[in-house]
Amino acid sequence: xxxxxxxxxxxxxxxxxxxxxxxxxxxxxxxxxxxxxxxxxxxxxxxxxxxxxxxxxxxxxxxxxxxxxxxxxxxxxxxxxxxxxxxxxxxxxxxxxxxxxxxxxxxxxxxxxxxxxxxxxxxxxxxxxxxxxxxxxxxxxxxxxxxxxxxxxxxxxxxxxxxxxxxxxxxxxxxxxxxxxxxxxxxxxxxxxxxxxxxxxxxxxxxxxxxxxxxxxxxxxxxxxxxxxxxxxxxxxxxxxxxxxxxxxxxxxxxxxxxxxxxxxxxxxxxxxxxxxxxxxxxxxxxx
Numbered sequence: 001x002x003x004x005x006x007x008x009x010x011x012x013x014x015x016x017x018x019x020x021x022x023x024x025x026x027x028x029x030x031x032x033x034x035x036x037x038x039x040x041x042x043x044x045x046x047x048x049x050x051x052x053x054x055x056x057x058x059x060x061x062x063x064x065x066x067x068x069x070x071x072x073x074x075x076x077x078x079x080x081x082x083x084x085x086x087x088x089x090x091x092x093x094x095x096x097x098x099x100x101x102x103x104x105x106x107x108x109x110x111x112x113x114x115x116x117x118x119x120x121x122x123x124x125x126x127x128x129x130x131x132x133x134x135x136x137x138x139x140x141x142x143x144x145x146x147x148x149x150x151x152x153x154x155x156x157x158x159x160x161x162x163x164x165x166x167x168x169x170x171x172x173x174x175x176x177x178x179x180x181x182x183x184x185x186x187x188x189x190x191x192x193x194x195x196x197x198x199x200x201x202x203x204x205x206x207x208x209x210x211x212x213x214x215x216x217x218x219x220x221x222x223x224x225x226x227x228x229x230x231x232x233x234x235x236x237x238x239x240x241x242x243x244x245x246x247x248x249x250x251x252x253x254x255x256x257x258x259x260x261x262x263x264x265x266x267x268x269x270x271x272x273x274x275x276x277x278x279x280x281x282x283x284x285x286x287x288x
Contacts, residue, residue: 005020005023005142005149005151006142006143007141007142007143007201008139008140008141008198008201008202009139009140009141009142010136010139010140011138012138012140014068014069014102014138015069015102017140017151017153020149020151021043021044021046022044022149023142023149023150023151024148024149024150024151024243024244024247025150025151025152025193026152026189026190026193026194026240028043028243028247029189029193029239029240029243029244029247030185030186030189030190030243031043032243032246032247032250033186033189033239033242033243033246034259035257035258035259036246036247036250036256036257036258037256037257037258037259038258039247039250039256040250040256050099052105055071055104055105055106055110056106056110056113056114056117056169056215057168057169058071058104059071059104059106059110059111059114060114060117060118060121060167060169060213061155061167062104063114063115063118064118064121064122064131064167065131065137065138065155065156065167066137067137067138068137068138069102069103069104070102070103070104071103071104071105071106071111072098072103072104072105072106073105073106073107073108073111074091074105074106074107074108077090078090078091078094078095079107079108083107083108083109084107085105085107113215116217116219117169117213117214117215117219119219120213120218120219120220120221121167121211121213121221124221124223126221126223127211127213127221127223130156130158130165130209130211130223131156131165133158133159133160133161134158134159134160135156135157135158135159136156136157136159137155137156137157138153138154138155139153139154139156139157139164140152140153141153141154141194141197141198141201142197143197143200143201145200145244146244146245146248147248148244148247148248150193150197150244151197152193152194152197152198154166154194155167162204162206162207163206163207163208163209163225164194164198164206164207164208164209165208165209165210165211166187166190166208166209166210166211167210167211167213168181168187168210168211168212168213169212169213169214169215170212170213170214170215171214171215171216172214173212173213173214173220173221173222173224174222175222178210178212178222178224181212182232186239187210188226188232188233188235188236188239189236189239189240189243190236191208191226191232191233191236191237192233192235192236192237192238192239192240192241193236193240193243194208195207195208195233195237196237196240196241207225207226208225208226209223209224209225210223210224210225211223211224212224
């Protein structure tokens, strides 16, 4: 049975959601904005490499949402004396078999860490009540815009309330720490990609609330949304639509430019460096 990939789809298995290469995801949108050549190589040509660092976050999602990929712990015979995964041939074979079965792999220490992180999310009143609202986990959305098929997947979509929830694992869930992650990993582009697709499907403009949980004890949790000035939302939506145009243009022309697309790249110092320079060398206190 083939699941329809139109509109809002509930209960779509993770592997089935990720299977097509001709749909633009939020991750793909961020990549094509950086380098269409990298997008083609990694996504269309199938060279994307599995990153074990993402497995911890995947299991935290499964434990919090009660839905998502299954996971397996490394048995003792596949662990080193320090508790890490062995590099022996038998372990590599076991890993291959487990991943082929759709399992995410964690060491016992990582599994305990994931359990503690999930417990922290569900223990914090502000985050717990978001996931306790009536709604659905792992909700997939699909929409075609200007000939480009797009997809997104909400971690949790409450039935009412005008928002969706996205769970993030991070090293720093503080105001400044998470803001840095937003700009480093393009969470605002993800926001724009998802919210635009949903609005075009339903006609409803929803907000996105991020639940950020830290990876180190005591596994601090923060609940974050973009400021009402909508700068992040405006920038993210513009970037998401630009990614659609870039993808369409590349497909039509067959050209996938890389980083060096406009001649020699000129860079400017960041505002942070300029402010630091001003404070150190040009402030009134430094003048003689």
